[in-house]
Amino acid sequence: MALEYAFGTGRPVLFIDVPYMIRNENYKELDLEVLELAIRNEIGVVVSHKKLGEIPKIIENLKTDRMNYIKQIDELRDQNVFAFGNSSEIGAQYIY
Numbered sequence: 001m002a003l004e005y006a007f008g009t010g011r012p013v014l015f016i017d018v019p020y021m022i023r024n025e026n027y028k029e030l031d032l033e034v035l036e037l038a039i040r041n042e043i044g045v046v047v048s049h050k051k052l053g054e055i056p057k058i059i060e061n062l063k064t065d066r067m068n069y070i071k072q073i074d075e076l077r078d079q080n081v082f083a084f085g086n087s088s089e090i091g092a093q094y095i096y
Contacts, residue, residue, distance in 0.1 A: 012069040013044030
């Protein structure tokens, strides 16, 4: 949901660094970088589970720096999401 939130709203994400939920243990066979892990420091902040007490300050910083994240999130969305904003039109044309 982190990518959907960031790409859909343009707002940064606060990640808590906990063990990853991996549903396909064979993903490493593809030798591809996991997108969410690759860009999470670019679309927000990753906080160690040992530093949860810092979250209120980090949230304030995210709110203050939101404008700095917008351009970066937009660029990442353009690089990684096909036809953002008009995918239903393109899908309808394809189906038609």
